[in-house]
């Protein structure tokens with residue numbers, strides 16, 4: 001059996017997994033990112049990764065020289081070709097040549113990529129888009145991440161600066177986005193966008209059942225509040241969900257019309273609402289597909305790897 005190691009760097013923890021040839025994570029470990037210790041020139045994170053690699057091999061009894069390679073994914077702007085983390089705000093790294101730093105200490109081939117791209121790659125290789133030639137993954141979390149894979153390769157543009165699917169405007173002069181623009185898809189279709197719309201609806205309707213779900217505390221609203229209240233027949237909640245689906249479908253149809261991938265895989269917290277989201281979402285999206293939707297139109301499915309997509313995708317880099 002041959003193994004690879006995938007590493008997923010987050011704001012609070014660095015997670016790593018030993019991945020076998022069937023794309024299963026057979027052993028996992030995590031260490032704190034220690035971002036509270038301030039800016040990292042890469043040495044701290046690189047040393048952490050090297051330790052994780054050694055410990056994982058030791059724990060599973062895998063000889064270190066039989067590892068096929070190590071892959072790393074990280075949020076922010078990552079130049080995959082040069083192996084450099086250009087900018088990652090939540091772990092305070094700037095122009096860190098992480099690939100070289102890890103390679104120097106371990107001798108392994110090291111792949112590196114942006115976390116949204118790498119999660120898409122994981123789904124493409126081993127998850128909901130396995131067997132497809134092209135796939136777009138959209139992650140509906142605090143932000144809205146996107147990754148596009150075609151012919152086995154992540155496409156993220158020149159110098160890896162593209163793939164910012166969430167930062168495309170779907171409402172001119174619309175809601176303010178964290179990137180500085182107004183009306184971005186992310187501002188509407190991320191969990192954060194859904195929470196904002198849920199709160200707005202609650203503020204305009206004192207009798208909606210959504211208040212009861214959060215115990216009267218609007219700060220307890222999350223990405224499930226509207227879906228849960230809708231399931232109980234609440235009309236304000238149903239309006240929120242419909243509006244959310246309308247925006248999400250608008251963006252999906254835009255990217256279907258541009259890329260027409262074989263599959264769009266939806267991940268992230270909001271995707272856990274399952275069919276209550278997916279069934280009306282497909283209907284709404286297909287209305288806007290150029291030339292009409294038929295059996296040869298992009299399929300919209302739920303991602304299947306969950307939080308493991310990053311580790312598995314990174315291992316396969």
Ligand SMILES: [Zn+2]
Pocket residue numbers: 166167168177178179180181184186
């Ligand atoms: Zn934006």
